[in-house]
Amino acid sequence: MAKFSKKGKRALAAFSMSSTSDIVFMLIFFFMVSTTMRETDKLVMVVSPEATETAKLERKDLASYINIGTPVREKQAEYGTDARIQLNDSFRNVSDIRDFIAVERESMGEADRPFMTTVIRADQNVRMGIISDVKQELRRCSALKIMYTARTVDKVK
Amino acid sequence: MAKSTPSLNTTSSADIAFLLLIFFLVSTTMDVDKGLDRRLPPMPDENQKQQDIKVNRRNIVVVRINAQDRILAGGTPMDVTQVKDKIKEFILNPANSESLPEKEMKDIEGFGQYAVSKGVVSLQNDRGTSYNAYLKVQNEIVRAFNEIRDEFAMQNFGSKYADLDEEKMKIVRTAIPQSISEAEPKDITKKK
Numbered sequence: 001m002a003k004f005s006k007k008g009k010r011a012l013a014a015f016s017m018s019s020t021s022d023i024v025f026m027l028i029f030f031f032m033v034s035t036t037m038r039e040t041d042k043l044v045m046v047v048s049p050e051a052t053e054t055a056k057l058e059r060k061d062l063a064s065y066i067n068i069g070t071p072v073r074e075k076q077a078e079y080g081t082d083a084r085i086q087l088n089d090s091f092r093n094v095s096d097i098r099d100f101i102a103v104e105r106e107s108m109g110e111a112d113r114p115f116m117t118t119v120i121r122a123d124q125n126v127r128m129g130i131i132s133d134v135k136q137e138l139r140r141c142s143a144l145k146i147m148y149t150a151r152t153v154d155k156v157k
Numbered sequence: 158m159a160k161s162t163p164s165l166n167t168t169s170s171a172d173i174a175f176l177l178l179i180f181f182l183v184s185t186t187m188d189v190d191k192g193l194d195r196r197l198p199p200m201p202d203e204n205q206k207q208q209d210i211k212v213n214r215r216n217i218v219v220v221r222i223n224a225q226d227r228i229l230a231g232g233t234p235m236d237v238t239q240v241k242d243k244i245k246e247f248i249l250n251p252a253n254s255e256s257l258p259e260k261e262m263k264d265i266e267g268f269g270q271y272a273v274s275k276g277v278v279s280l281q282n283d284r285g286t287s288y289n290a291y292l293k294v295q296n297e298i299v300r301a302f303n304e305i306r307d308e309f310a311m312q313n314f315g316s317k318y319a320d321l322d323e324e325k326m327k328i329v330r331t332a333i334p335q336s337i338s339e340a341e342p343k344d345i346t347k348k349k
Binding site: 017018020021024025027028031032034035036037038048049050051052053054055056057060063119121122123124125126127128129131132135138139140142144145146147148149150151152156 | 167168170171173174175177178181182184185186187189190191192193194195196197198199200237282283284285286287288289291292293295296299300303339
């Protein structure tokens with residue numbers, strides 16, 4: 001019995017915390033590898049339509065994004081609720097796409113330019129008129145590789 | 158070595174690492190972009206506009222979506238669910254019918270002779286068509302092509318198209334080209 005009481009009185013051995021940082025660093029590396037930097041703020045609300053035959057975007061660094069949809073709630077007072085085009089961080093018109101594509105193309109390496117993909121991220125309730133305009137403009141800039149974003153589902157309702 | 162070096166207090170390094178972790182959590186996104194890959198046709202030259210490329214009538218199927226999202230494929234109104242079978246029948250032309258597209262014998266490298274269909278799916282839409290309906294039809298058309306490719310791959314290589322190696326994939330792609338044409342918006346009003 002004496003032995004037991006002796007043990008109980010002894011101060012609790014502080015256990016080493018040095019490995020916690022290693023664990024957290026492991027988590028950091030996981031996030032660094034599996035995520036990408038957020039590049040632009042969302043100005044338009046986009047709910048992608050559903051599709052079953054989707055393919056992954058092959059080279060994320062060669063993609064430029066065109067968002068089309070209704071402005072977010074905070075911007076609606078200023079820009080209304082009609083579908084708008086968002087390039088980088090501002091609302092733009094169809095005529096601005098030419099410059100946008102030129103800048104994007106310029107920022108890529110010479111060898112990568114033919115593989116440049118324009119990702120059209122449009123809301124499912126957008127009318128095709130605006131998208132046709134965008135497509136025509138893209139054809140004029142000969143940015144022909146495009147992708148319509150979609151949510152992957154097993155079966156389209 | 159009488160005395161060992163005093164150990165550093167490393168408790169706070171975990172906090173620093175957590176700070177970094179939270180920074181990465183906030184500033185990055187995880188979503189992978191997925192979608193339907195498409196190639197737009199190049200813009201025709203101004204001086205080339207006059208000469209129309211003559212495509213045999215039987216080689217083209219027009220899928221039209223109007224402002225009410227109704228679908229007209231090959232002259233018959235139909236539901237989205239029927240589009241896939243229509244396209245499949247059109248491209249495969251199993252009975253070598255006169256009204257469906259002709260086939261051209263092509264020598265595919267590493268495979269041999271194969272009758273490649275000359276059919277083209279032309280997708281037309283109105284300015285008032287909803288994007289949702291448009292993409293649904295796009296999806297069905299791509300699905301038709303993917304199914305044909307899968308069947309071809311199953312028959313000849315014994316596995317699905319996605320599981321083939323790059324060389325065989327190329328053979329399948331040449332045998333069944335994904336010929337979808339997105340018409341210019343002008344053409345729709347003209348053809349009315």
